[in-house]
Amino acid sequence: MNTSSPRNNAQFDSAHFRQALSQFATGVTVITTRLADGTFRGLTASSFNSVSLDPPLVLWSLRTAANSMPIFSGNSHYVINVLSADQAHMARLFSSRGTDPFTQVEFELSRTGQPVIKDCSAWFECHNRSRYPEGDHVIFVGEVEHCAFAPREPLVFHDGKLGGLHTPI
Structure with a gap:
C-alpha cells in the first residue's frame, strides 16, 4: 500500500492521485438535457452524490474545459440517469465523440421535456439550482423536482472498468 502524502512530496503526482481515486467504486450516470432548439445533449459522469433530503438536492461535477460546459451551465433543467x-x-x-447517442438510445421526455433514458436504475429530474467552480471542475447542484427508480443491478465503475455490482469487473 502506497501511503505517500502530497504534503511530503516536493511535487504532487496527479497520475498517482487519479490511480488512488480509481479504487473508489462509483455508480455511473448519464446527464441529459434539451437545448432551446430541441436538440438533446448528454454526457457520462460518475461524480454523482446526494446532498440534502430537505430540500431534495443532488450534485455532480463537470470538467471546466469540457465542450458541454456552456450547455449544462446555461440550461434550467437536466436529468441524471443512473445506469x-x-x-x-x-x-x-x-x-x-462524433455520433449522436440519442439516435441509438430509447428515451422518454420528462415533465420539462428533458430526455429520460429507459430502463435505468433511477433518474432524477433537476432544476439547475447552483454551480460552484472548484479546481478544474464545476460542481452542479440540482434541486430534484421528480424522480423514479426500478430495482435493477447498478452499473459500477472501479479501477477504470465498468461492471455490475454482482458481476465480475
Whole structure:
C-alpha cells in the first residue's frame, strides 16, 4: 500500500492521485438535457452524490474545459440517469465523440421535456439550482423536482472498468 502524502512530496503526482481515486467504486450516470432548439445533449459522469433530503438536492461535477460546459451551465433543467448493469454500452456511447447517442438510445421526455433514458436504475429530474467552480471542475447542484427508480443491478465503475455490482469487473 502506497501511503505517500502530497504534503511530503516536493511535487504532487496527479497520475498517482487519479490511480488512488480509481479504487473508489462509483455508480455511473448519464446527464441529459434539451437545448432551446430541441436538440438533446448528454454526457457520462460518475461524480454523482446526494446532498440534502430537505430540500431534495443532488450534485455532480463537470470538467471546466469540457465542450458541454456552456450547455449544462446555461440550461434550467437536466436529468441524471443512473445506469443499470446492462447499460455499460450507454456509458461508452455518451462518453464518445462524433455520433449522436440519442439516435441509438430509447428515451422518454420528462415533465420539462428533458430526455429520460429507459430502463435505468433511477433518474432524477433537476432544476439547475447552483454551480460552484472548484479546481478544474464545476460542481452542479440540482434541486430534484421528480424522480423514479426500478430495482435493477447498478452499473459500477472501479479501477477504470465498468461492471455490475454482482458481476465480475
